Amino acid sequence: AQTVTQSQPEMSVQEAETVTLSCTYDTSESDYYLFWYKQPPSRQMILVIRQEAYKQQNATENRFSVNFQKAAKSFSLKISDSQLGDAAMYFCAYRTPTSGTYKYIFGTGTRLKVLA
Amino acid sequence: DSGVTQTPKHLITATGQRVTLRCSPRSGDLSVYWYQQSLDQGLQFLIQYYNGEERAKGNILERFSAQQFPDLHSELNLSSLELGDSALYFCASSVDPTGRNSPLHFGNGTRLTVT
Numbered sequence: 001a002q003t004v005t006q007s008q009p010e011m012s013v014q015e016a017e018t019v020t021l022s023c024t025y026d027t028s029e030s031d032y033y034l035f036w037y038k039q040p041p042s043r044q045m046i047l048v049i050r051q052e053a054y055k056q057q058n059a060t061e062n063r064f065s066v067n068f069q070k071a072a073k074s075f076s077l078k079i080s081d082s083q084l085g086d087a088a089m090y091f092c093a094y095r096t097p098t099s100g101t102y103k104y105i106f107g108t109g110t111r112l113k114v115l116a
Numbered sequence: 117d118s119g120v121t122q123t124p125k126h127l128i129t130a131t132g133q134r135v136t137l138r139c140s141p142r143s144g145d146l147s148v149y150w151y152q153q154s155l156d157q158g159l160q161f162l163i164q165y166y167n168g169e170e171r172a173k174g175n176i177l178e179r180f181s182a183q184q185f186p187d188l189h190s191e192l193n194l195s196s197l198e199l200g201d202s203a204l205y206f207c208a209s210s211v212d213p214t215g216r217n218s219p220l221h222f223g224n225g226t227r228l229t230v231t
Contacts, residue, residue, distance in 0.1 A: 035219055043153075043204055044118075045222035091158065093220075103172055104149070104220055108158040 002027045004094050006107035013082045014115050020067075021077045021110045023092030032096055034068070034075045039089040039109070048090070051075065079112075087114045119143065122207050122223035130231055134195040137226045141188055141209030147171070148190040149220060150182055151206040159206065165190055197230045204228075 003026045013019035025034070036048040051059045051068050059066050063083075067076045079086055092107040119142035129135055141148050150162040161174035165184035176182075179197075184190040194201060204227050208220040 033219075037220075037222075042224075043227075044224050045159075045206060045208070045220075047219050047221070050219050095219075103161065103164075103174075105161070106159045 002029075002094055002096065002103075002105050004092055004105050004107040006090075006092055006110050008110045009108075010111045010113070012113045012115055013079070013086075015082055015084060017082055018078060018080045019082055019112065021079075021090050021092075021112065023075045023077070023107055025073050025075065025092075025094050025105075027073070027094065027096075029096060032094060034066075035093040035095065035104075036064070036066070036075075036077045037091045037093060037106075038086075039091065040085075040087070045091075049077065082114050084114050084116060087112055118221040118223065120145075120207060120209050120221050120223035122205075122226050124226060125224065126227050126229075128229045128231065129197060131197055131199060133197050133230075134193065135197065135228065137192040137194070137205055137207075137228075139190045139192070139207030139209075139223060141190070141207075142221050145209035145211050145221070146188065147210045147218075148184055148188070149208045149210075150176075150190070150192050151208065153204045153206060153225075155203070162192070194228070199230050202228055202230045 005024045032053045034051045038046045049061045063080045089109045091109045094105045121140040146167045149164045151159040162176040164172040182192045204225045206225045208222045210218040
């Protein structure tokens with residue numbers, strides 16, 4: 001069964017600095033999709049970035065980028081120039097693309113604190 | 117704004133009661149997912165519908181049921197409520213799942229408090 005592990009329950013970063021959140025997953029599939037979602041105190045779930053497993057190039061969205069290591073089954077999120085508004089829970093998610101069951105599996109989350 | 121609408125935003129009810137949570141997916145999205153998030157916990161997948169049919173089931177209790185209607189809105193019914201059912205319930209939608217890149221778009225959630 002697929003699993004997603006976020007081993008850092010909580011992280012802190014100084015404003016304007018860079019932080020990396022870790023995510024590992026376990027799967028026997030070769031084609032899948034990975035996502036990072038942000039949940040601020042408002043509890044809304046916001047899509048931050050996505051990565052297709054068949055693409056070798058790491059996805060980037062403004063200050064957010066990923067380091068996707070398919071062989072190691074690792075999908076970390078790097079936040080550059082951290083801002084106070086980045087403080088939130090961050091969830092890593094895995095999506096199976098098979099035509100049968102379209103499950104998204106979420107990790108347990110990492111709480112990011114941004115220090116002024 | 118994700119385009120996914122959930123009502124009500126808040127719900128307070130007593131143990132043993134029954135409630136219905138409603139979700140309207142983004143325009144054009146055929147899949148609806150329901151997730152439960154207890155306090156400071158991750159998201160637990162409950163159930164998924166695609167174009168009116170149940171497609172996948174997660175850790176959904178027998179006291180809970182859901183359906184997706186012809187207009188694609190979905191309802192999650194929770195009955196015989198217990199204190200432990202207090203949680204944030206999210207609905208999410210996505211385009212045709214056979215697409216290669218269809219992330220989930222979440223509603224703002226319904227916060228259920230059982231007293």
